[in-house]
Amino acid sequence: MKSNLLDFRSDTVTKPTAGMLDAMMSAKVGDDVFGEDETVHALETKVASIFNMEEGLFCPSGTMTNQIGIKCFTQPMDEVICDQTAHVYRYEIGGIAYHSGASVRLLYGERGILTPELIEPEINEDNIHYPNSSLVVLENTVNKGGGSCYTLSQIAPIHHLCNIKGLKLHLDGARIFNALTATGDKAHSYGQYFDGISVCLSKGLGAPVGSVLLGSKATIHKARKIRKAFGGGMRQAGFLAAAGIYALDNHVVRLKDDHHHAKMLADALLKTNYVKCVMPVQTNIVIFEVASGSAQKVVNQLNEKGLLCSTTSNSTIRLVTHLDLSSEMIDRAIEIILHL
Missing domain, CATH: 3.90.1150.10 (Aspartate Aminotransferase, domain 1)
Known part of the structure; x- marks a missing residue:
């Protein structure tokens, strides 16, 4: 591709900066499937701490972290509630059905933003004919909503609804740091509202690859096995994790x-x-x-x-x-x- 072209197709087209490349090349690595890559561990711990979650799991892509999260929080014949524009529905090639055996209830939010008033009527009652409503997925920012974003004041009542109805709440945080920059909300406050958060490092933050799934210790223990079954276990992945650490330290502001x-x-x-x-x-x-x-x-x-x-x-x-x-x-x- 010609160097003088202006590439606005996506924020995934970025190249690692010189500083990021230096960090990658000097990373301390080990076999991460054996739990021996200290740079991967440092990234997982760092992201979990930022969002006040117990543990993290480094994966190759946001699609994988989303699909692992959904599989952790559902059983076959369950139903996932999300907006009709949601990436987990439109751009993850039917992964909810393929990996989790769950159906999807689509809602029509304003620019992809859901509210408790939209969600509550779509939660199925306990009926032999209906799938079990088990999970709500939010996206922040909403890609097809033109980068629209939730504030914590909008998320809190959705969490409350899920809590009283017995549903889990997962966040596709593909551009979560863009949302935080726009709203002024604090990342540390997010952990109290979500059972799972997918944090992408390869969009606005500029890392070449990778996302981190956040959750409780029990969730991430289960997620680690699912990642292995998905073929997502990586060996000396610290070279990639180092890029994520550098991005978090240098590219958020x-x-x-x-x-x-x-x-x-x-x-x-x-x-x-x-x-x-x-x-x-x-x-x-x-x-x-x-x-x-x-x-x-x-x-x-x-x-x-x-x-x-x-x-x-x-x-x-x-x-x-x-x-x-x-x-x-x-x-x-x-x-x-x-x-x-």
Whole structure:
């Protein structure tokens, strides 16, 4: 790919920084399946401490941490409640059915944000005809919601509902640090509300791979066996874990720059005649609807000008800001947007 291209397709396209590469190359490693990789252990302990959870489990991807979490909290013939835009439903290739033998109850939140009022009527009563409602999954931030995010004040009543109804609560925290940056909430407060949290390191934080599943000691003990069955047991994984530690230490504070850049792009898009509307921008994702014709046609035109992005439907397009896009590159992108 040409080096002068502006890649807004995803925040997963970032390359490790020089400092991150140095940390990776100097990592102390061992066989993690034997529990001997001290850098993996340090990462798991660090993330668990940040979110006030008992233990963590390092996995290759957020899809794996989500699917392991769901399997920990469900039994075959159970039902998982989530929004219809949820990544665990739309983009994990039917993993809930394949791995856990559970069905899915889809809700329609505002930009993917669920409320107790939406959830409670969809919790099944104890009836021989119905699957057992056992788990609610939230996503923070919501990808297809244009980076919309929950505040802790929105999460707390959902947790309360799950607690009194006997359901577990799992968080797909694909961009949880973006949400925390936007809301000002404290990560340490999250542990009291969730039975499981998936924390992705390879999006806005810029690590090359990896997510950490958080939970109780009993949950992570079970999750470790499930990870092995999924083929997710890694050996000298400390080289990868070191990248996650470096990302947590160095790349969280700068997320506010990505959010600022996303708002700049949204403002530029609103000044054009080929854009019908732009979703409200809270974090680092910009989704806009084209005024007429095919979204793919507009994507092709932007690509030809050197701005890479992708469609999210026949009429909508997504741009994602990240640490590999400097202020100067954002200025170049705005020029392309305004003069398409």
